[in-house]
Amino acid sequence: MEWSAGDGTAVLFGPSGSGKTLTLQCLAGLVRPDHGRIVVNGRTLLDTATGVNLAPQARRLGYVFQGYALFPHLSVAGNLAFGLRGRPRAERQARVQEVMARLGLAGLADRYPRELSGGQQQRVALGRALAPDPELVLLDEPLSALDAPLRRQLRDDLGAILSDWGKAAVLVTHDLPEAYQLATTVVVYANGRAVQSAPRTELLWQPASEAVARVMGIRNILRGTVVKADADSIQFRWRGQLLEGANSPSRCYLPEPGSAIAFYVRPEYVRLIRKDRGGPDALHHANLMSTTVVREADVGTVWTLCLRLDEPGPPAQGDYDLEVEVPKLVYEILEIPRDRRWQVSIHRGSIQVLPAA
């Protein structure tokens, strides 16, 4: 898998243990990969084919470690100046002052890391990496050490700092909203490999494969058998139903009839048919199915319903076939606790077909 960050932020996204941090350590020269090539701004840092392998000291990359790894025996100023060794004293001091001012750390020069808040620690770690003016900044789970409310705010701060300093960055995270907010490009990792690299908007609406969709935590990933596929739509059979999904105009996918196909249905895009408004009609209610509510869960602002199709045979996802989200108000108006049998419909544009990996 080849990917490039451009001048923005490339986010390596995936579950724990999928190789994201290892990629970062390879970039920094802390781990030597078996084979590969790393080029930053036209400078070759590693090329196993020609035997080039620069030491971490010579790579000029800033690294913000998970948990920050601020030197506990050095003050804020000492930490910030650590990467400036070899420069004249006056220049070092001026640079430390500048970094502290730009990151809102003024007045904290003599504090020690343990005396700082989580947010201040994060900014010192960023400042320490940015002070020597690196060509690229690497950030390993920069927000994972923080509590949820603080995390949100610091996510905004981090994005602002990175764009303000105009530094290309590679950031590792297992949090999808974080990846989505901070990324120019998202590289998705699964099972130790990079499986998709895409601009962030494209990724969210067009995962490249079932593996990517699973890593992203997409629900209702299902498998059917193709009946007919053309540039406009894909028809397939699933749990005894003939379903039809729109084919992607930008990335047309034409599997053979009879082949297996993976698709997903976003839980918030499944419609429950109201019983007080006349019967469903084929024009407005595509992909119509009869279901029974197996169980439900209150997940805050919405209810999640687990529906089973009124079809013989084992359900697709354990004891249910589809997960559906309904707003609380709808849940109450439709009296779902009392009425368990519902017809549902899925608009053909809401069925996303996943190309075979």
Place this chain on the structure above:
Amino acid sequence: MSAEALQALWLSVKVAVVATAANAAIGIPLAYLLARRRFVGCHLLDLFVTLPLVLPPTVTGYYLIVLLGRRGWLGAPLYALTGWSIAFTWWAAVVAATIMAMPLIVRTARAAIESVNPAYEKAAFTLGRSEWRTALEVTLPLARRGLLAGLVLAFARALGEFGATLMLAGNIPGRTQTVPLAIYTAAQTGETGEALWLVIMLTALSCVVLVAANRLGGRAP
């Protein structure tokens, strides 16, 4: 207290101080190597450094004679070249005390260095520091409490060294007779009053040292 006892006390302190300095210079780099590097023979080196902890001191002393005595592997060429032999000088007591205390400093310092989060060292590398500078500026300062505790223990061990010292340095009053040797001699010759003084002195000194080591080792860096 007799002049001889005072001499023994002074000699003991002198030997322990020099042996501790030698241990700082040799033992801490050794501990760093064992903690942070994997190299051919590192297990063997670890074994050799630790051996004096479990061998009877007389056995260690015997090896030292074989190595450094006037007819020893190193001692003979040295004697042929300079006409000087380390055996039966106070330097012999320093060597014996250094070797006997080495396992304490190496093991304590190694544990302290291993407990330093490697992320700090990696951070120093990415900020342009060589491994040597990183050890001096990051690893050893962060392990300093453990290093000090190890040195204090090594000092205590050097102060109380008996067996190996007796083998290599002998028991010459005023020249190589340290406090433990003086106590042994006094007890053997029935000068129990003299022995009691030295016993109390050594016990008190050891208590101070142990308390110091505990306080250093107990607090987080």
